[in-house]
Structures are given as structure tokens and as C-alpha cells.
Amino acid sequence: MTTLHSSARRGHSEGWLAKRVARFLGYSILITAGLFLFIPIFFLIVNALKVDSEFHTWPPTIFPSIPQWSNFVQIFQLTSFGDIVWRTFILGLIYTIISTFMTSMVGLAFARYQVPGSKRLYSIVIAMMFVPGMIFTIPQFMIFARIHLTNTYWPWLIWSLFPGSMGIFLFRQFFMNFPKELEEAAEMDGAGPWRIFIQIFLPNAKPVLAISAIWSFSWVWSDYLTPLLFLSNEKTLLPVALQQSFLRPSGQAYLTLTLAANIIYMLPLIIAFFAAQNYILKGVVTTGLKG
């Protein structure tokens, strides 16, 4: 009886110590990973506040001797950054609105209309997730070049009309769990499929609309390869412009100004992430786990 009792207690205290060690180890790894993830952002910010000559000194300084907050203003005054931001933003906005609408419509079709052939078509939608995208992009580029649509923004408009697999999947998952009652009531009242889509499904799909909109926008905003391939330097979008650095009249690059531009560039996405983080994290999980 006593031996049983003491061994149980010893087991308990061992567990306690092991738990302590495990917890300490856990936190150490979390903090190390946190540092790894934040060091690049930190040094991007402090270096964006330097003058070019201080940025390229050896040994490098950590903090700028005089923080150049004006870098964030000068990038707009001295370079075409502002124009390109505006251009990319407008294109992103148009793309996002059309694309999100079209995707939600297709998602609804696959969620609610089980008709002959729909299952088979949906399996193609899913299969397309596993196909390397460049096998389509490269010939698309040749086709668009042939019909003189390269170096215009038309390709983005065309792409926005035809939804991709991930978004369809997301909307389908959401609409499938949508209660049938509302829809049936509307049907009783004589509403057709289009009205049910516009008046019942769409207004109630805000979480997925938000995820889809953020995905669409951040594709236009972030994608580097497509503008590089499809647009000339005069018409290009932010990612390519940033990556080529902004140049002084002398032809030399504005180094720290470009870093400041990069910070401005990533801000909208970070803000959108914080504004809609629950939706976004859920969206990543849905498409990542249930696919």
C-alpha cells in the first residue's frame, strides 16, 4: 500500500520536473523561432532609416546615427514609386472585385447543384491544384503576345473572369455548410437561382468573401513573375519596380529609399492580415487541410 503510494508520488514529481523542462525547452524554441522570423524585418526597418552612405559602411551600424524618416516621403517625391503604387492598387482592386464575385458563383454551383457531370467537373477542379501553374502561364504568354495583349493590363482582367481551384474550393466548403432553410424559403417565394445567389448566399458569405478578396488582391500585389513576363518596364507593377530598385538621375540606385519603399509595399498586406486574421488563418487551414 505504502510502496504503491510513494511510487505514485514519485511518478508525479518526475512528471512535474519533465513538464518544467519541456516547458522551458518549448519556450526557448518559440522565442528562437520568433527571433529568426523578426530579425529580417527589424533590420529592414532600421536600414530603411539610414542614408545610403551609412547603409554601406563597414563595419555596419545597427541603428542609424540620424534616423531619416524623410526617406518615406522622399521615395514618393524623387521616384515614380507613387504612380506605380496607384497603378498596382487599382489593377489589384478591379481584379479582386471581379475575381471574388466569379469565384463565389462557381463555388456555389459546385456546393449546391448536384447535377449529372458536376462531380466529375469538381474532381478536375481539385486535380488542377496539383498541376504546376507554369505549364499554363508560358503558353498563355505566347498566346497573349500573339494577339498583342502583352504589355497591356488585359491579361489581368481576363484572369479575373476565370476562377482558380483554391477559391472555388473555399467557397464550396462554405456554401455546403450553409443552412438550407433560407434558400428554400426564398424559393417558395418564387426567387430564381440568380436572386437566391445575390440576395441570400452572397450577403451571408462575408468571411469567405474576405479571404478570397485578400488572396486575390495579394496575388496582384505580390506576384513578381507575371508582370516581369507580361509587361514592359514602363508599365510594370510594384514587385518588379521594387526589385529593380529606384534610380537616381545619375543611374545609381537609391538604396535605403528602396528599402523604405519595400516597407510601404508590405504594409497593406500586414494591415489586411491583422484586420482579418481569424478569417485568413481559417482560410489557410481549410484549403491546406481538407484538400
Next chain:
Amino acid sequence: MSRNKQRTLSFYLFASPWIIGFILLGIFPLLVGLLVSFSNYDGLNIDVVKLVGLRNYTRILTDSDVPFSAGRTLLWVMVNLPTWMVLSFLLAIILNQDIKGRGMFRTLYYIPSVIPGVASVAAWGVLLDKNYGLLNAFISLFRPGTAIGWMSDYALVGMALIAVWGGLGSGMLIFLAGLQDIPDELVEAAKIDGANSFQVFRYVTLPLMTPVIFFQLVMGVIGCFQQLNLPLLVSKLATNTTSTPPRQVYLYMIHVWQQIYTNQRYYYGNALMWLLFIVVIALTVLIFWSSKFWVYQAGGPEGDSK
């Protein structure tokens, strides 16, 4: 009957953007690409374009850059994929414990995943620059005069750092969601049977996580094989041009890109692309086939749970 017809009509109307897109932007380009790979089309010679049989494909056999870039790609897969998967799984396991600030860590870790590739390479460029980079400055404290070309001579390492950095958040998130789907009863039952933490992980958690690991593996392999963005950005940083990527990161897709973008050898680029397409599909099929030996399937993770 007429209701059924109406529903069928509605379905095809609602689904038409995808169906038309699939034909116009999917099937059609695919066939054009295939046709071009058997031709001499370079974008300008439409009047004299002709089929050349297998010439572009036999050329692959004698192109020494193909085995080289394929080797770099395999190395890239082997360096990047396991590092990313193990680290994001590890973070997920820790965050799945009853830990203070769990939600905050989860959110903060995800931030790099929303930062566009261009900006993350710019940020890492500050750290990894050969001459002025802070990493070399830090190492120089111990070994003065260190000038390691993280973006040139060791560009694969630098690139893996950037890729893991950018992918850790989303990888962790998906693993974490998988872990949270594991029923507590199973873990508790194993503990009551006397299993220690390691045994619980090995015999309960890991088997139940194989569907998630499988999914991450498939998407990771596809992603790694067509990696083009990062090596292009890195080569721009290293050489100030995209037209001469460092050999370190001369991945297969870079070789394809060089044909299409730099040399306008559309015919050859498309042949290379089709080779990659076939290899990736074969690999995907292989992984799917292998899944019956190691992926846990009890009713399957897909379907009705959410």
C-alpha cells in the same frame, strides 16, 4: 423533370466561368505549349513555323544544363522541404501544448507568410549581402574578414533560409490545425495505458498526422520543383541582373525561364516545361500510390467534418 432541367441549367451557368476558363486558359494553352514543343516557333517566325518532330526533345538529352539544373533542383528539394516541414511541425507541436500566449505566437509567426517575395528578399538582402551584410559582420566578430556570398557562392543556403522563413507560418498553421483535430480521448487513453510523451507522439499523434504530412509533402514537392520566383530574385540581388543566375541556384525552372524569357527559344522552353510537367505528375502519382503504405485512413480526413 423540368425542375431538374432548370437545376442543370443553373449549374452550368454558374459554373461557366470555370468551365470556359478551364478550356481557354487551361486546355488550350496546354495544347499550344505541346504543339510549340514539337515546332520551331520563336514568337516571331509565325510565317515559317513548322513541326520539327522530336528535335527539341532529343536536344534535351545533349543539353548539359539539364542534368545540372535537375541536380540543383533535387538538392533544393532535399534541403528546403525537410527543413521546412520538420521546423513547422515542431512549432505546431509546441503551440499545441497548453502554453501562454499561444494565439499571439500563432499570429506573429504567420506574418512573414503574408510578406511578398520581393520584400522578403530585400529584407534578407540586408542581412546576407556579401560585402555589407550583417550576418557576415556578425561572423566577422569571431572570424575577421568574413565575406561569405550567401546570395552567390552559397545562394542555395541563402535561398533556403528565405524560403523557410516565408513558409514557416503557413506550414505551422496547417500542422497545428491537424494536431487540434486529434481527439483528446485517444491521447488520454494512451496515457492511461502508461505511454510516455514520446510514445504518445510516436504511436498516436504521428500516425494520425500522416494525412496532413502527406498533403504538405505533395504540395511541397510540386512547389519546390517549379520554384522560379526565389532563384530569380536572389540572382537579381547577387548579380544585379536576372539574365545570369548564379550556378548555385540554377534550378530547372531557371533553365526553362532562360529559354523563354532571355533567349526566346519558345520551342525548346516548352519541351523542357513538358518534361517537368510529366516528371511532376509522375512524382505526384508515386506519392499518392505510396500513401496507402504510410498514410492513416480511417474514414479519411476529408469530407464531412467541416
